[in-house]
Amino acid sequence: xxxARWIPAGLxxxxxxxxxxxxxxxxxxxYQQMIADSSPVELFELEGEALWKKRQGAKNVSLExxxxxxxxxALKGAYAQLPRYFSDADRVMDLETRLLHCMxxxxxxxxxxxTKRVFGNEDRLSEMEYLSAYIAAQSRGVPMAPGxxxxxxxxxxELGRKTYFYRGGAWxxxxxxxxxxxxKRIRMQELxxxxxxxxxxxxxxxxxxxxxxxxxxKTMQWRINNCxxxxxxxxxxxxxxxxxxxxxxxxxxxxxxxxxxxxxKR
Amino acid sequence: MRRLAIPGAVVLLAACASLxxxxxxxxxxxxxxxxxxxxxxxxHTRGIATMARLEPDAVQRACNLHHDHPPAELAKTLEAAQLxxxxxxAAGLMGDWRNGQKLAQSGIGxxxxxxPGSASGGSCxxxxxxxxxxxxxxxxxxxxxxxxxxxxxxxxxxxxxFGKIYNAKAYNLCSQMPRMGHSGTLTEQQIKxxxxxxxxxxxxxxx
Numbered sequence: 001x002x003x004a005r006w007i008p009a010g011l012x013x014x015x016x017x018x019x020x021x022x023x024x025x026x027x028x029x030x031y032q033q034m035i036a037d038s039s040p041v042e043l044f045e046l047e048g049e050a051l052w053k054k055r056q057g058a059k060n061v062s063l064e065x066x067x068x069x070x071x072x073x074a075l076k077g078a079y080a081q082l083p084r085y086f087s088d089a090d091r092v093m094d095l096e097t098r099l100l101h102c103m104x105x106x107x108x109x110x111x112x113x114x115t116k117r118v119f120g121n122e123d124r125l126s127e128m129e130y131l132s133a134y135i136a137a138q139s140r141g142v143p144m145a146p147g148x149x150x151x152x153x154x155x156x157x158e159l160g161r162k163t164y165f166y167r168g169g170a171w172x173x174x175x176x177x178x179x180x181x182x183x184k185r186i187r188m189q190e191l192x193x194x195x196x197x198x199x200x201x202x203x204x205x206x207x208x209x210x211x212x213x214x215x216x217x218k219t220m221q222w223r224i225n226n227c228x229x230x231x232x233x234x235x236x237x238x239x240x241x242x243x244x245x246x247x248x249x250x251x252x253x254x255x256x257x258x259x260x261x262x263x264x265k266r
Numbered sequence: 267m268r269r270l271a272i273p274g275a276v277v278l279l280a281a282c283a284s285l286x287x288x289x290x291x292x293x294x295x296x297x298x299x300x301x302x303x304x305x306x307x308x309x310h311t312r313g314i315a316t317m318a319r320l321e322p323d324a325v326q327r328a329c330n331l332h333h334d335h336p337p338a339e340l341a342k343t344l345e346a347a348q349l350x351x352x353x354x355x356a357a358g359l360m361g362d363w364r365n366g367q368k369l370a371q372s373g374i375g376x377x378x379x380x381x382p383g384s385a386s387g388g389s390c391x392x393x394x395x396x397x398x399x400x401x402x403x404x405x406x407x408x409x410x411x412x413x414x415x416x417x418x419x420x421x422x423x424x425x426x427x428f429g430k431i432y433n434a435k436a437y438n439l440c441s442q443m444p445r446m447g448h449s450g451t452l453t454e455q456q457i458k459x460x461x462x463x464x465x466x467x468x469x470x471x472x473x
Contacts, residue, residue: 168305185405
């Protein structure tokens with residue numbers, strides 16, 4: 001006796017679809033393993049190191065004197081303790097915000113010049129992207145531990161948390177419209193519930209990341225910017241408080257996960 | 267294995283941080299004012315995505331204040347106002363399902379990278395299953411497969427589907443579905459084409 005004939009067609013279709021999604025995931029995993037040995041990220045890290053050491057700006061100095069929170073020039077584990085509050089700037093800063101601060105103060109570059117091309121393309125990464133690859137890589141194995149004790153750090157977390165659930169814009173979207181419920185997808189792309197630690201941890205442990213689908217290297221500032229673009233909002237300012245607050249919310253939610261990036265995304 | 271390598275102190279520190287991790291917040295009137303002020307300060311118009319989009323309307327306000335579960339009376343009042351504002355065409359709500367299919371597939375439009383005046387898609391497949399021939403569909407919204415076949419395609423149903431696409435908030439105030447007509451994303455004719463895609467017996471959705 002066959003039970004198969006009693007299985008509703010919808011269930012079968014569901015099973016086939018699940019198989020398709022699983023196959024797609026397996027293929028991506030396979031590809032990720034394949035490119036791991038010859039990941040372009042290593043080349044980006046090398047380019048980032050050169051830019052870190054390159055003399056630039058009105059003061060003609062390198063970024064080697066930049067303090068990312070562990071002292072001037074200290075890079076080992078520095079990315080993993082961001083975002084955090086910096087008293088010299090009186091602001092909570094993520095990596096890119098801090099780098100921009102060093103470019104304008106230490107190197108004497110104008111904000112306009114330093115932010116002219118913050119998001120690169122498949123032909124050439126931006127300076128920020130190269131630097132992010134180089135600096136983040138030096139936190140591999142270090143648990144993510146952003147600042148969470150200073151009142152300003154707590155305030156940034158709280159602003160990020162509330163904004164995550166705030167609906168607005170042309171399409172009435174909040175972050176939670178897509179990243180709110182478990183097991184949802186846009187097309188075939190699975191959507192992590194980023195306000196929950198179990199979903200945020202692997203995400204914050206792998207950004208910035210190389211994107212296989214378009215051969216580009218992307219930072220968290222870009223990720224947030226692109227979400228707002230798809231939400232049909234106007235554009236958030238680069239390294240603005242709102243973007244840092246969202247990065248703080250995500251990173252603090254995913255805290256404790258050892259950093260294993262820069263990662264590889266679909 | 268990797269977890270074992272985490273120094274105990276770090277784990278303890280993480281546990282001691284008193285941040286309300288993992289819990290959705292309740293948004294107060296004051297929160298809405300503050301977030302709106304931050305958005306106005308930190309965002310800028312780019313291309314067609316203007317700052318005017320950040321001005322909250324009564325629907326967004328109610329849904330934010332009540333965590334998408336407004337009191338029944340308030341929801342009823344606001345839904346009625348949204349419904350009243352839908353410009354239903356006098357007759358002939360069935361467009362061309364073939365064009366509707368193209369619109370359902372297309373996710374372009376309304377982004378700052380889109381040219382002013384360029385036509386938008388409906389982004390339907392981003393969130394809904396529709397035709398069994400399209401396996402790449404999102405699951406944020408309910409499956410609409412066989413929609414017309416199971417619900418019929420009479421005048422009432424046509425009117426409902428047109429209205430729902432034009433302004434989903436007229437039927438369910440805090441629906442996550444964008445108000446495709448109300449927001450200026452889709453034109454009347456485009457929505458008619460989507461009505462046909464959902465309801466026409468010959469549409470792939472109903473095969």
